[in-house]
Amino acid sequence: MSIKITVNGEEKEIKEVLNLAELLAELEVDPEVTVVKVNDSMVPQGELAERELEPGDNIEYIFFMGGGAFDLTEAEIERYSRHIILKDLGGTGQQKIKDAKVLVVGAGGLGSPVAFYLAAAGVGTLGLVDSDHVDLTNLQRQILHTTEDTGRAKVDSAREKLEAMNPNVEVKTYNQYLNKDNVEAIIADYDIIVDGVDNFPTRYLLNDACVMAGKPLVEAGILQFSGQLTTIMPGEGPCYRCIFAEPPKEGAIPSCQEAGVLGAIAGTIGTLQATEVLKLITGVGRPLVGRMLVYDAKDLSFREIEVKKSDSCDVCGDDPVITELMEYELSCNLHQQAEA
Amino acid sequence: MARLILKSEDYQKILKYSLQHKPVEACGIIAGIIDEDAGKYFSTKVYLMENTKNSPEHYLMEPEEQFDVFKDMRKNELDFISVFHSHPHSPARPSQEDIEMANYNEAIYLIISLQQEQEDFRAYFIQNEQPQEIEVEVEISN
Numbered sequence: 001m002s003i004k005i006t007v008n009g010e011e012k013e014i015k016e017v018l019n020l021a022e023l024l025a026e027l028e029v030d031p032e033v034t035v036v037k038v039n040d041s042m043v044p045q046g047e048l049a050e051r052e053l054e055p056g057d058n059i060e061y062i063f064f065m066g067g068g069a070f071d072l073t074e075a076e077i078e079r080y081s082r083h084i085i086l087k088d089l090g091g092t093g094q095q096k097i098k099d100a101k102v103l104v105v106g107a108g109g110l111g112s113p114v115a116f117y118l119a120a121a122g123v124g125t126l127g128l129v130d131s132d133h134v135d136l137t138n139l140q141r142q143i144l145h146t147t148e149d150t151g152r153a154k155v156d157s158a159r160e161k162l163e164a165m166n167p168n169v170e171v172k173t174y175n176q177y178l179n180k181d182n183v184e185a186i187i188a189d190y191d192i193i194v195d196g197v198d199n200f201p202t203r204y205l206l207n208d209a210c211v212m213a214g215k216p217l218v219e220a221g222i223l224q225f226s227g228q229l230t231t232i233m234p235g236e237g238p239c240y241r242c243i244f245a246e247p248p249k250e251g252a253i254p255s256c257q258e259a260g261v262l263g264a265i266a267g268t269i270g271t272l273q274a275t276e277v278l279k280l281i282t283g284v285g286r287p288l289v290g291r292m293l294v295y296d297a298k299d300l301s302f303r304e305i306e307v308k309k310s311d312s313c314d315v316c317g318d319d320p321v322i323t324e325l326m327e328y329e330l331s332c333n334l335h336q337q338a339e340a
Numbered sequence: 341m342a343r344l345i346l347k348s349e350d351y352q353k354i355l356k357y358s359l360q361h362k363p364v365e366a367c368g369i370i371a372g373i374i375d376e377d378a379g380k381y382f383s384t385k386v387y388l389m390e391n392t393k394n395s396p397e398h399y400l401m402e403p404e405e406q407f408d409v410f411k412d413m414r415k416n417e418l419d420f421i422s423v424f425h426s427h428p429h430s431p432a433r434p435s436q437e438d439i440e441m442a443n444y445n446e447a448i449y450l451i452i453s454l455q456q457e458q459e460d461f462r463a464y465f466i467q468n469e470q471p472q473e474i475e476v477e478v479e480i481s482n
Contacts, residue, residue: 009414030443035403035407037407042403062406063444064400064441064443065401065406065423065444066393066398066400067398067425067434067437067438067440067442068395068398068437070397070437072436073436092397092429095429096430
């Protein structure tokens with residue numbers, strides 16, 4: 001015996017007595033994602049099999065329409081749960097971290113904690129630039145590397161540790177020395193740049209390149225028992241040259257072998273750099289734009305100095321004179337203040 | 341390649357609704373005419389729907405509202421073209437959740453990203469959990 005029913009506005013003839021669950025199965029409709037009405041009344045999912053179809057029944061069904069902005073897997077939600085429950089961060093913030101691309105220039109004293117914490121946080125793409133090899137003298141503070149890594153390329157040693165820390169992070173390495181011919185192409189793929197370099201020529205090159213490309217730069221340096229940190233936001237706050245117009249003169253500061261640095265300071269300042277990067281990515285808090293944080297490890301104190309954008313800055317001022325990338329000559333003495 | 345063709349006023353209506361709801365996700369349904377041979381999907385009517393989740397990270401439509409919309413589409417002999425929703429803080433690409441909840445195999449899933457200053461409209465077919473991007477064109481009215 002056949003009966004005529006209507007399904008979503010279309011007449012259908014069904015040849016045998018079916019219940020709603022059987023009808024949906026015949027239509028290849030998944031009841032788990034479907035809401036069904038019969039003659040304008042919703043039928044709960046659990047009762048579909050009990051409702052037999054009758055002649056003239058008007059069946060309507062829709063599928064749930066929903067979704068979200070999350071790209072986090074269950075495992076990622078668990079891994080980053082301590083971030084996600086933060087009211088200021090949430091899943092939205094964690095998604096931003098996952099979508100972010102951050103370049104860390106220098107896989108040494110500062111670069112190590114920065115990279116470790118950004119990898120732990122789940123930054124989606126982490127770039128590392130360093131042309132150096134691991135040396136025994138590095139191991140006092142460059143915690144990405146171990147004794148076994150001595151002699152290895154720093155970027156290779158670093159990538160291995162970061163991927164072990166968090167396999168969700170894509171680590172891209174650049175085993176090369178940053179110079180005016182490659183810096184623009186390298187930084188182009190990244191949203192935020194972190195300065196962990198150990199020499200002034202590269203520091204100034206990186207500053208100039210970031211200003212010209214409009215890329216935020218989290219800038220830091222350590223020496224002996226002190227450290228400093230600021231965030232350079234091109235167009236909004238001062239760049240490095242606004243604060244220090246050019247590198248110190250040769251001989252003005254101790255040589256790299258003489259100065260030394262307390263290893264743990266790299267951890268303190270590098271971790272603060274990672275914090276700044278995460279704040280920039282998520283929009284949480286107030287970045288250190290127009291402010292320089294100066295750290296004294298001997299009495300464990302921080303002080304904040306206001307730093308202003310200079311209208312006469314050679315690279316970001318009203319009439320910039322540095323309009324093309326330039327390089328200073330690298331000498332041993334210029335390794336100071338920037339020791340990472 | 342298949343193409344979603346939005347009337348200029350429909351584009352603006354969707355954009356305005358999405359911006360009004362920021363930071364929460366906005367959602368809706370687009371009806372119109374499907375030219376299957378040419379692979380063209382023309383919008384003629386936009387239904388602005390309530391996001392019952394009222395969340396910056398999720399959206400879910402109210403089934404009763406969906407029933408009314410489908411009834412209206414049938415009454416006006418319109419084809420069901422697309423489901424749209426906004427991503428206030430992320431790119432215009434389907435998330436894992438979007439893919440899992442893409443229950444209409446033949447519909448276009450339009451995502452509006454408000455992450456940058458310039459909005460980004462991108463459209464996808466999502467079948468067998470595989471998004472396939474298609475073109476979005478905005479038709480200027482005469």
